[in-house]
Amino acid sequence: MAISTEQIDSWIAGRIKEDEITKYTRDGKDFIREEEIEQKLESNQNPDSKKVKDILDKSLSVENLTPDEAAVLIHVTDPQLLELMKETALKVKKKVYDNRIVTFAPLYMGNYCVNNCAYCGFKSENADVKRKVLSKQEIIKEIEVLAGKIGHKRLVVVYGEHPRNDIDYIISSIKTIYDVKVKTKHGFGSIRRVNVNAPAFSINDLRKLREVGLGTYQVFQETYHHKTYACIHPEQTIKGNYRWRLYCMHRAFEAGIDDVGIGALFGFYDWKFEVMGLLYHALELEKRFGIGPHTISFPRLEPALNTSLNGFSRYRVSDKDFMKIILAVRLAIPFTGMIITARESAQIRREAISMGVTQTDASTKIGIGGYSENSGRQDKQKQQFILGDTRSLDEVIREFARMGCITSFCTAGYRCGRTGKRIMDLLRSGEEGKFCKFNAVLTFKEWLDDFASKETRIAAVPVLEKEIKEIKETLPEVFPRFKEYYARIENGERDIYI
Numbered sequence: 103m104a105i106s107t108e109q110i111d112s113w114i115a116g117r118i119k120e121d122e123i124t125k126y127t128r129d130g131k132d133f134i135r136e137e138e139i140e141q142k143l144e145s146n147q148n149p150d151s152k153k154v155k156d157i158l159d160k161s162l163s164v165e166n167l168t169p170d171e172a173a174v175l176i177h178v179t180d181p182q183l184l185e186l187m188k189e190t191a192l193k194v195k196k197k198v199y200d201n202r203i204v205t206f207a208p209l210y211m212g213n214y215c216v217n218n219c220a221y222c223g224f225k226s227e228n229a230d231v232k233r234k235v236l237s238k239q240e241i242i243k244e245i246e247v248l249a250g251k252i253g254h255k256r257l258v259v260v261y262g263e264h265p266r267n268d269i270d271y272i273i274s275s276i277k278t279i280y281d282v283k284v285k286t287k288h289g290f291g292s293i294r295r296v297n298v299n300a301p302a303f304s305i306n307d308l309r310k311l312r313e314v315g316l317g318t319y320q321v322f323q324e325t326y327h328h329k330t331y332a333c334i335h336p337e338q339t340i341k342g343n344y345r346w347r348l349y350c351m352h353r354a355f356e357a358g359i360d361d362v363g364i365g366a367l368f369g370f371y372d373w374k375f376e377v378m379g380l381l382y383h384a385l386e387l388e389k390r391f392g393i394g395p396h397t398i399s400f401p402r403l404e405p406a407l408n409t410s411l412n413g414f415s416r417y418r419v420s421d422k423d424f425m426k427i428i429l430a431v432r433l434a435i436p437f438t439g440m441i442i443t444a445r446e447s448a449q450i451r452r453e454a455i456s457m458g459v460t461q462t463d464a465s466t467k468i469g470i471g472g473y474s475e476n477s478g479r480q481d482k483q484k485q486q487f488i489l490g491d492t493r494s495l496d497e498v499i500r501e502f503a504r505m506g507c508i509t510s511f512c513t514a515g516y517r518c519g520r521t522g523k524r525i526m527d528l529l530r531s532g533e534e535g536k537f538c539k540f541n542a543v544l545t546f547k548e549w550l551d552d553f554a555s556k557e558t559r560i561a562a563v564p565v566l567e568k569e570i571k572e573i574k575e576t577l578p579e580v581f582p583r584f585k586e587y588y589a590r591i592e593n594g595e596r597d598i599y600i
């Protein structure tokens with residue numbers, strides 16, 4: 103159905119609720135205090151090794167770092183200290199998440215957007231992009247491939263900002279996704295956790311989103327630097343309002359959503375500043391709501407159709423600095439999940455995972471309707487950007503298994519109320535590890551039986567054996583229950599967890 107320009111304008115005009123920004127600001131200022139950040143970056147240059155080692159000891163005790171401490175780590179250039187940072191980051195990750203990796207697939211639901219972000223192929227003024235929103239039938243087709251052929255259990259569904267994919271569309275599309283069940287080799291496949299990457303919503307819309315049972319609500323600030331933000335997001339657009347976006351997680355918490363994901367798109371401004379911005383955001387959420395971000399994403403800017411990134415090339419993040427970003431975030435905010443996506447090459451993803459990243463996508467298609475079309479080629483006219491790693495989930499999981507990591511498809515947490523503060527407290531106490539280990543093995547076994555190639559099943563044997571041995575030794579009280587559940591999975595039962 104056609105939507106007139108007047109209808110779109112009036113929809114845009116009703117989106118931003120000023121009182122849902124001002125209620126959070128202090129003395130008219132937001133929490134990204136740029137002068138303070140710049141001063142901390144300035145005063146913590148050339149750190150001595152004793153100071154760095156003391157900070158790493160604090161990270162090892164799994165505590166958030168202060169902005170000054172993070173600024174120290176950001177400035178480390180000494181190769182030996184960098185090596186020590188890598189070792190510590192991996193130890194921190196192991197303490198909190200053990201050797202588990204979570205996989206997901208992004209699902210782009212449409213590419214209509216009223217905003218006009220300079221760097222995005224979906225921007226409203228890009229006439230060359232083919233616009234589309236998935237219908238209910240098309241969503242079902244996508245899920246049949248994702249859950250029935252590839253074996254994904256988690257999605258990040260991505261929406262632009264447009265009346266065609268407003269909150270009602272989002273709610274009904276999530277319901278559609280949860281309803282699809284597909285017969286597999288030994289059981290059935292379904293999507294069990296839908297994370298949402300969407301615009302900044304009002305509290306009212308966010309309440310609706312909570313009710314449908316979303317996993318994590320993700321909104322990336324793109325850049326925390328105010329002036330740069332204004333350069334790439336035209337003022338008259340919704341996204342042009344820096345603070346509407348900055349405070350959307352505050353509104354989410356107020357609406358009862360306590361799993362939130364923040365992120366920055368690196369490459370618009372100095373990466374050191376952006377890392378500090380992420381830390382300030384995490385600390386602000388923890389201070390106000392008692393919970394930090396469930397996940398942090400740190401994608402690097404990629405070229406897209408009809409976009410020009412001239413003027414930003416000086417902030418392009420090298421591979422070396424990208425690794426420093428990962429280390430700084432892992433060490434400064436130890437409880438957060440860290441996401442690296444298929445924007446990056448296989449080699450970079452491998453290194454990132456060995457330094458503390460906990461989640462990644464695979465078998466990724468970012469064209470609208472890309473999974474069921476399965477053309478095997480990337481289409482600039484339908485994609486927001488171009489991918490760096492197009493390997494299948496099977497290949498990626500095989501590689502993880504060879505690295506000694508177990509891929510967890512566990513989605514029990516939010517379905518058992520282990521979210522927000524509860525999950526953070528469980529992670530802190532080490533209790534969550536028990537549930538996670540148990541559920542990771544069960545869900546991994548389920549996926550191996552239904553979807554893995556012979557090669558991957560063989561590669562997974564040592565990991566599975568090691569995990570089962572550890573459950574037996576460290577969780578003797580749950581081992582009999584674990585064995586019973588494991589046998590039920592082998593017999594084709596699905597989606598069982600503690």
Ligand code: SF4
Nearest residue numbers: 215217219222225262
């Ligand atoms: S980045 Fe998001 S908000 Fe901006 S034009 Fe692209 S889809 Fe729209």
